[in-house]
Amino acid sequence: MKILLYFEGQNVIGKSGIGRAEAHQKRALQSVGIDFTTNPKAEDYDILHVNTYGPKSYQLVKKAKKNGKKIIYHAHSTEEDFRNSFVGSNQMAPLFKKWLVSLYQESDFIITPTSYSRKLLKNYGLKQPIAAISNGIDLRKYYPDERKRTLFRDHFKLTASDKVIICVGLFFERKGIIDFVEIAKNMPDYTFIWFGHVPMASIPHKIRKIVKKDHPENVIFPGYINGDIIEGAYSAADLFFFPSYEETEGIVVLEALASQQQILVRDIPVYEGWLKNGYNCYMGHNNQEFQELIRKITEKKLPNVSLAGFRTAQTKSINEIGKELQTVYQSVLDLPYNHEIYRRIM
Structure with a gap:
């Protein structure tokens, strides 16, 4: 299998927790020997794993769907953690939630860091399977x-x-x-x-x-x-x-x-x-x-x-996260889901 890891706006949010999470994903995939690329122009991949929410992310998801690729959205953000952040964030939060939901709905599978954020996403009405996998630590x-x-x-x-x-x-x-x-x-x-x-x-x-x-x-x-x-x-x-x-x-x-x-x-x-x-x-x-x-x-x-x-x-080391990501990737490639694998990740 080969994964396209995508992260939009590295210069803007690369120093944030999301930026560090993406760096951890690279290390995690290397630890379990999974081939990956970060080149959004690549065509020879099996799964698009998206970490960000900008217009380029949306365009890449649409392109991947058109080409029959499997899509995993990494839900680092929610309406709840968008509030009380940037100027105008509270006023924009409901619209931000709608945008997030519209993006997450395009995926075959959603990954989010904790059981708590998984519960929030379920309450948004999302129907995709959602696995709680830590962002991990080196x-x-x-x-x-x-x-x-x-x-x-x-x-x-x-x-x-x-x-x-x-x-x-x-x-x-x-x-x-x-x-x-x-x-x-x-x-x-x-x-x-x-x-x-x-x-x-x-x-x-x-x-x-x-x-x-x-x-x-x-x-x-x-x-x-x-x-x-x-x-x-x-x-x-x-x-x-x-x-x-x-x-x-x-x-x-x-x-x-x-x-x-x-x-x-x-x-x-x-x-x-x-x-x-x-x-x-x-x-x-x-x-x-x-x-x-x-x-x-x-x-x-x-x-x-x-x-x-x-x-x-x-328990949240890079190696452990690599194993959990590998399980999710295999489950997504095996659609319709292998129920034994599915039970292990959910």
Whole structure:
């Protein structure tokens, strides 16, 4: 079999979670020996696996259908996680949902990262089979490394006694950026670092104001940083704090788990079935709870659950995701479905 992996707008969203998911797909297919191409002009493929939602994606899907190719849509986005993001996103969300549904309906099969996002898609009235397959994580890349840890702390001129809380994400309200800064105001003895970037013109004024100037001195917005420094940050920080209100999975959470870091997240439905409060992570509901948990975790007044978190990351390794994708591809090629394979992936 040969797969055409398609990703539109690499220059615009390549640094996002969707961009990292597509990179993971390439690694996953290589790990199980599946032949693939990323050339949209290719003709010698069996399945089109689409990750994006722009007009070029739509045109390629139409072309593939006309040529009798099988189509898998990777549903990274939903109406729910589009809200509270870009300027005008809440007003556009119903139209965005209609556009997503019109695209997803063109597929033979849908993949989405979690059981939660699968449930959302089912509620949209989609009839295609939908498999929940994690975006996966490169365990080797995020394994704790003392050299990377030192690079991170040196880059930010952190002392051994500095307590450091990190988050990674776009500058979206739904990611919890307002809460992150408010909590930092009440915890001046901690350093809070939010890694990530998005064009300022694309986000609401109140978020631009927070990032540019309306934040306390103990909050740092270094922008988008990749490589050794961010990889070192995950394990060298005292806590990964991700107060997002809505996700389809949250690749950054997987990255933190793979780094054997303690994590604190908001208690939201997307984590059901793979994160458990007090077992492989800690969860809170509001800023007061978050502040109390940050202190208790960093002061070692709660059990360290990072190893259980790492074991969770291991179940979502690139190799495991490759095997699951292979099963889906074979099922789609075997239409009408091989029911034994179908039961395994659903």
